[in-house]
Amino acid sequence: MTPIMTKADNLSLDELRVLLAPAVARAAVFDGWGEEAVRAAAMEKDVSEDVALYAFNEGAMAMISAWIASIDLAMVEALPAAELAKLPIRERISRLVRFRLSALDGAEESLRRAQAIMARPRNLAASARLGWQSADAMWRLAGDRAVDFNHYTKRATLAGIYAATLAVFANDESEGKAETLAFLDRRIEGVMRFEKIKGQLLRRDAMHFSPVRLLGRLRYPASL
Template sequence: MSEENRTEPDRLEQTRAALLEAALVHAPFDGWTDATWRAALADTGIDEATARAAAPRRGFDLAVAFHKAGDEEMKRLAAETDLSALRYSERVAKLIRIRLEVAEMHREAVRRGATLFSLPMNAAEGARLIWGTADAVWSALGDTSEDFNWYSKRAILSGVYSSTLLYWLGDQSEGHERTWAFLDRRISDVMRFEKAKAQARKNPLTRVLMAGPAAALARIRAPGAGRIGTGLPVGLPGRRR
């Protein structure tokens, strides 16, 4: 493989990052639209062909890149944060809070992105991004589950994060105190659910009733099971053993 081919992904990433930085000036006003795309091209001086190689869907791909960049920044900050004194549920809440605080500087761009991904034709992409955020949180916390719990943890946290994000976008309280209280309530709801599951497993009647479904779920493996926690790509969608 030539040197040029080896560096192509890096060049595309650098181009996308430059376009995103320029787009964030315009997205709060014009959304993640062609108007923002054209403004980013004009501001950076990047030609259309080069830009389209990095972001084929124009403004839409920049919105996706913006969300993913927030996840990466959250993971970076999480690695620098001492969570040892917190209970596990508090650690989850802390990382969600960090993720939203990362977005605070570009709150209107986040709002425009939420509107974009709520459209029916974009809902699948939006769901993937929220799932990616949930996965980033669990990965930052060192989650090593390789069975059905891998999916359930991320599905539940996706619901918690998406509802908290929407609350945060409309919250005008000082320091977003209402949002953090809302987040704590959602986490408490999850913990009550987990407690109920544990009690059901201990109950002789429900244990018998759930034996069949539990056996079926136990055969489901996480994507890349055996590679989680190694830093290697895990992929999707997993498998049934």
């Protein structure tokens, strides 16, 4: 008898993890980030249980990483850069973060459990990388092409804002997550104000200092 092929049979291991991850997260509400959640996800997605367990044999952080990767991919599909480019930068960032929050709606318990796992000392470095990757994905969709120091400061700042917003979101019981959204808006407003001030200072410095003018003076000193 010819075995029945499923969608999962043609996926790479990383793609399989991303396929399973949202179902693992849904099961983690009840079962935590462990093998029982993986088994439930395998059943939901019609994937061999043994294959699913192998895909996540590195444990809870592998499951959480795949969950975050699945949200990254969904964000790219739902909010293409070409559409975001029509909006002010503040609105682009707000929409990207809000989309990610909507993807987590109903999974607050899974998020709280994931945050506890990510906060363990041995997982801090990996957690920081995941936060950086998500911030980088958001800035790239927002159209940022900075390659100087701003590249790093923007991502570090957004990663901090996103992490803080998730902490509020996980325990927010207000109608429509109003407290979380207000918190997010305040943080984005603060960053935009900082970027404006920073830009003004940099322009002011540029008015007072010109490397070309300095080199010219060194080569052709003014007469005394």
